[in-house]
Amino acid sequence: MKVRYDKEVDVMKIVFSNHKIAESDEEKPGVILDFDAQGNIVSMEILDASKSITSPLSVDYEVAGIEN
Secondary structure, eight states: OEEEEETTTTEEEEEOOOOOOOEEEEEETTEEEEEOTTSOEEEEEEETHHHHSSOTTOOOOOOTTOOO
């Protein structure tokens, strides 16, 4: 999984797999979901990210059930 924030265009993209995107859909205003040919989610884009994400320049990653 990759998380990329482009400050110049204020877009955050979360990539879940490297499958080819076959279809994109704006589920809610400002949230674009990309799907492969089988309907699996490939990535998600959040437009105007700084308006809806508290801190788009930092990411916390957590796996449930694993102690640090």
